[in-house]
Amino acid sequence: MAGFAIIMPVLPKLIVELTGENLANAALWGGALMTSFAVMQFLFAPLIGNLSDRFGRRPILLLSLAGFGINYGLMALAPTLGWLFAGRLVAGVFGATFSTANALIADISPPEKRAANFGLLGAAFGVGFIAGPVLGGLLGEYGTRAPFVAASVLALLNLCFGYFTLPETLAIKKRRKFDWKRANPMGAFRHLAERPVVLRLAVVMFIFGIAHQVYPSVWAFYTIEKFGWSAFDIGLSLGAVGVVFGLSQAVVTRWAIPRFGEIKSAAVGLAALSLAYLAYGLITAGWQMYVVILASFVTAVAGPAINGIMSNRTSEDEQGELQGALASVAAVGAIVGPALFTGLFGVFSKKDAAIYFPGAPFIGAAIVVALALLVFLSAAKMIKDDHKIAE
Structure with missing residues (x-):
């Protein structure tokens, strides 16, 4: 996470340098770059x-780090x-291993602690989102290329660290035969379709993923x-977002989910995010951005809570497949999101716009998350109905 976070502060300037376009048009190119990664x-x-x-x-994780570094x-x-x-x-290929990291967490976590531990992984990403933008902003003062060099060095250092410290978590007896029919997006979606609740929650993650791209x-x-x-x-500012996000994942998730359950925690998180x-x-x-950042403390609980519900409904030898399917679902959201939000920004931030309103993308994101909340509440009803039938 720190790798891309490092280059975020300089990306607008770099695109302007390479294209000669104004900021509104550069934003459209930035959205296209995000979409290419997501595809x-x-x-x-x-x-x-x-x-x-x-x-x-x-x-898989070590290969990913090597690819990122290069x-x-x-x-x-x-x-x-x-x-x-x-x-x-190329980064999109190697970045597809987020699903593997989630599967690793599922390997080492009992079902009742998976959601909280997914939160810890999110907190680790939050730390990257803290250090990355701050470092990128500092290095950006020395040129738009410096943050890319730093991202490369950090990835390779992380590769060395992982080589000596990262254990294997999936026992050989729990591994299953590789099947090309399941190792593709359509096969992954068919896997989700076999579990109605998981499929409904995957739709939530898709919609949620669109909004997150803002x-x-x-x-x-x-x-x-x-x-x-x-x-x-x-x-x-992005470092501040990372601090709040990381603390929320590490503290709120581990406190809220055991006390209020995954369903209530996810619902509150989605509502607060909207x-x-x-x-x-x-x-x-500008200072008001920091007020909203601080007020967003509870929002990061939603993702781990929803992921925990789905993981607990999936067998041990299919955790990687589940997380891969969810990563593809999120990627579809990451394809739609940048195009939607950079398009809104481009239309409403032009100096000659009929309505000048640069904040339009965030209003759009609020509406998208509200829709995700409605779908989640319908999935929660399915879960409660299943429990009544089981009783």
């Missing part, structure tokens, strides 16, 4: 998840926008346009 995640996440069910989690180094040399696109496509897609563009922020200002996006879109001063 590769969609295609490769089920394959990676199934490979981890066959060969174990450790080799890729970011090559992206630092990008002379054209096409080169940058190629780099994001952060990487337009945060930098929005704050530059509305508040005139520098790369350092952007990095600092309100937070609404606030981001309506604020009028």
Whole structure:
């Protein structure tokens, strides 16, 4: 997570340098870059998840880190926008291993603790989101390529650390035969369709994933346009988001889920997130961004809670496949989200726009999360009905 977070503060400026476009048009290119990454995640996440069910989690994760290290180094040399696109496509392949990391957590966690431990993994990503933008903002003062070099070095250092410390968590007796019919997006979706509750929750994750793309897609563009922020200002604000997100995942998730259950925790998290996006879109001063960030403390509980419900309804030898399917679902959201939000930003942030309103993408995200909440409540009713039948 830190790798991409490092380059986020300088991405708008780099795109402007490579294209000569204004900020509104550069945002559209930024959305296309995000979409290219997501397309590769969609295609490769089920394959990676199934490979981890066959060969174990450790080799897949280490290979991913090696690929990231090399890729970011090559992206630092990008002379054209096409080169940058190629780099994001390759990164999308290696980035599909988030599903493997989730499967690793499922391997080592009893069912009643999986949601909370998914939260810890989210907290680790939050730490990357803290350090990455701040470091990227600082390095951005020395040029738009410096953050890419730093991302490459960090990935390779992480590879060395993982090689000596990361254990294998999937016992050989629990591994299953690799099947190409299941190791593709359509096969993954068929797997979800076999479990109605899991399928409904996957739809929630899809919608939720669309809304989440508002952060990487337009945060930098929005704050530059509305508040005139520098790369350092952007990095600092995203670092604050990471602090709150990480603490929420590490603290709130482990406190709320055991006390209130996964269903109530997820519902509250989704409702709070919708309100937070609404606030981001309506604020009028840069300092108010930090007020909303602090008020968003409870929002990060939703994802781990929903993931925990689905994981507990899946067998041990299919955890990688489940997480791969969910990664593909999220990737579809990541394809739709950047196009939606950068499109909204491009339309409403032009100086000659009929309605000048740069916050439009965040209002859109608030509406999308509200829809996710409605679908989740319908899934929660299915779960309660299942429990009544079982009793």
